[in-house]
Amino acid sequence: MKIAFTSCMNFEAGPGGDQRVWNRIAQEQPDYLFLLGDQIYMDFFPHLEEPRQWSDAYFRQAMTDKYTAQWNTPGFKELFAAMRDRQGPQGGVYGTWDDHDFAWNNASGSQVSATKKGISRELFARFMQIDPPVEGIYYSIPLSHAGERIGRAIFLDTRWYSQEPGDEKRLLGEAQFKFLEHELQQEQGLVLLCAGMPIRATGNGWMRYRDDYARLRQLIYMRNIVFLSGDIHENAFLPPAGATKMFEVISSGAFVTKYKLVGKRENFGILDYTPERTDIKLYDIHGLEHHNVIDNATFEHQEIR
């Protein structure tokens, strides 16, 4: 079973035909494509947070235009359609959002008006074709390999329910934590936790929410987990730390520049599962950047590159 995962696509970072990452992903012939947030940029430097001031009508129009432009991008459009045609237990496109496609830079759910959240939710459902029966966008999908059920991918929403960061502030919210707890209880196989906000890979992550981060660690205690995320416009592979057995793997920057005009990104990851091992390759614009193999029996990893 092969999953391609990436995040952060700013079609305004260059001409649409420059998004070569989608052809590179298509060549890998993945069973799944996971898009882990910032599929569009409602704002970017030096115009951060401007959408906060926009009228609801302008917000809706801008978001629709940005999604339309990205969804019509050559390579992306073909890959998305091909993956969707294979929708079912063996294939498809899944994902979640992060700040820039939810509202604006670093936006917490508590800062965004109900109407703007509604617009954002509606357009995510329309373009991503994902519409779980909850307010935000958390859900899970079964994963299978060669016709056998092997585990599940759980997609979390780190925006809709969140408050501005703080030790006792809310990140996931009670209902979503209950959902996560239930999903973990139901699943004995491979668990991929997917979220737009990284945990340890950035200072802007889950660790700013002391209590919710502790609650997550408690839920996954002694569980083998691979956490997939985006946001930081870099690739990263972080082995488990402390009392968790959770690998954190980031692939971010499908089509962005690191700074305003320079530092073009073409990042994506490939997670290739076989019953013996989980092989994780992270690619950048030059080729293979990181390669790690996790032994499924021991959950120990080996760095190849």
Ligand SMILES: [Fe+2]
């Ligand atoms: Fe981003």
